[in-house]
Amino acid sequence: MGKTFFRKLEKVFKVKPHEKFAEMIERHWDGIAAYSKPEIIVSLGFVEGLNGKIRVIQRRAYRLRDEEYLHLKILTCMLPEI
Template sequence: MIEKHWDGIAAYKKPENKVSLGFVEGLNNKIRVIQRRAYGLRDEEYLRLKILTCMLPEI
């Protein structure tokens, strides 16, 4: 499985591709909240759409 994603893993190590840990932790927290609110729902596609929607900018 790692071989399949090796190009992406190697690209992550480049200095210009760094993402702040605060942003990543905030995103993980949002995903955990969505998962808690969706407890009992079996539709993974719905959960995926909710996660993608939370990352959209406010209008």
């Protein structure tokens, strides 16, 4: 899912910051995938905060049936505001 998802993101948002972000993810994909191994410990606070943001996004997108849109919203909730 990873690389193709970010390529779709780049096509959907033809905005320079999103293109740069997708390119950065592409360049660092091996490191990102390596970091997501089970033996890597992520702080519980970060995980809980991310889960909270995802729950809010799901609540707002309740009537939307497009799963790809939900994935994009979850991804963009972690981007800094422009």
